[in-house]
Amino acid sequence: MAKAIAASGETRAETPQWKQGPxxxxxxxxxVRSEMHKVVTPSRKEVETTTTIVIITVFMFAAYFWIVDxxxxxxxxxxxxxxxx
Numbered sequence: 001m002a003k004a005i006a007a008s009g010e011t012r013a014e015t016p017q018w019k020q021g022p023x024x025x026x027x028x029x030x031x032v033r034s035e036m037h038k039v040v041t042p043s044r045k046e047v048e049t050t051t052t053i054v055i056i057t058v059f060m061f062a063a064y065f066w067i068v069d070x071x072x073x074x075x076x077x078x079x080x081x082x083x084x085x
Contacts, residue, residue: 042050
């Protein structure tokens, strides 16, 4: 990093690293406050809709994996039965 700054011709402020901490922290807090003003709270209808979609999707995936598991289980049982006879 220092080599890249030196190569680009930029000079860093001569402030020691430990003195830059409070300034950086205050800049961070300012950025956090700025971003928090952009946050939008969803309406109750939006929350209900997305919750319903998530619940339906979870049940669909559960059914899919149950069917796949049952099929693999039956195939393995058949293969083991065939190999042991």
